[in-house]
Amino acid sequence: MDDLRLSLRLLRAFMVAVDSGSITGAATMLNVAPSAVAAAIDRVEAEFGAALVVRARARGITATPAGRALAARIRPLIEDYSSVMKEGYALGLGLQGTLHIGYYAPVAPAFLPRILQEMANDNPDLRFNLRECDNITAQTGLLDGALDVALFAGDEVLAGVETRPLLDLPPYLLAPRGHAICQRTRPEISDLKDVPLVLLDLPVAGAYVRGLLRTAGIVPHIVATASSVEMVRSLVGAGMGLAVLNMRPRTSVSYGGDPLVAVPLAAGTPLHLVSGRAEGAPRRLVQAFQDRLHGWFGLAEAQDLITR
Structure with a gap:
């Protein structure tokens, strides 16, 4: 059985007619022809197979007990529908409500x-x-x-997700201040042979670093892994090892208070930072956020996130 054979328009016309006790009165309230209200009542009665109103030419209509019960059930349905529509229009017309943002951009707090x-x-x-x-x-x-x-690394995009590029992020070495590698202008990946490494062990990021090392023919000497950039930075600052990262925060001190140095690598394919949303027309709020986000990445200060 199709549960949607009666539209909300038909149910509303029936409810208003029962409430007003008049087909003509209901037609005036709904700004439709009386024949449309009468037809709505006929459709509702035919669907439920019951007499829901008694028509009297001089006195209008009177709902049967079944008709009054049905009208009472329809009323909250119509009210809920009106509430949903108002909220929907508000979402489309104004910057209000809650914007849900996901980020796989380790220094997004920057x-x-x-x-x-x-x-x-x-x-x-x-x-x-x-x-x-x-x-x-x-x-x-x-x-x-x-x-x-x-916001995420757009090197692996799922079907149904629409992306816009933000920034290309070349790899760099993170080292504690005073480390010998900081004396080199642009170290090579091959310089990491037998060097203790701290790995950011997240999807894409971990595989990316392992791929760089594998391409250079290096079997990595990984002494620690972590799932957050700040833990990686703190481990490096404490002297555990070096790390290969892509996005640089706007501070050169770890959570532990240790000074850090970002050293650009001589080579390495960059990761591509993108913004994404589900395909289709976005809410105005989503569009407004993306426009501001991409506007900021067009500024010179966004380049501070890159180690060159």
Whole structure:
């Protein structure tokens, strides 16, 4: 049985007619012809196979007990529908509600807060939910509706995700201040042979570094792995080893207070940072955020995230 054979328009016409006790009165309230209201009542009665109103030429209509019960059930349905439509229009017309952002961009805290604060200043009713995730989780979040927009490495893009490029991120070495490798202008990947390494062990990032080392014919000497950039930075700062990273935060000190140095590598294919959303027309809020995000990445200060 098709549960959607009666439209909300027909049910609303029936409810208004029962409430007003008049087909003509209901037609005036709904701004339709009386014949349309009468036809709606006929359709509803035919669907349920019951007499729901009693028609009296002089006195209008009177609902039967079944008709009154049905009208009472329809009323909250119509009210819920009106509420959903109002919320939907608000989402489309104004920068309000909650923007759900996923990021697989290890130093997103270096730039996202400023962009979001500017949006919040212009739109006091706006709220933000930020979720750090890996590359695949960010994209599946877009596809299942858990996220509105995401930042991630766009080297592996799932079907149904639409991306816009933000920045190309070449690899660099992270070392504690005073390490001998800091004396070299542009060390080679081959210089990492037998060097203790700390690996950012996340999807894409971990495979990317291992691929660079493998291409250079190096069997990596990994002494520690971590799933966060700041832990990697702190391990490097403490002297555990060096790390190969792509995006640089706007500080040269680890959480542990140790000074760090970013040294550009002579070669290495960059990772591609992108913003993404599910394919299709975006909400105005999503579009506004992406426009601000890409506007910031067009500024000179965005280049501070790159080690050259």
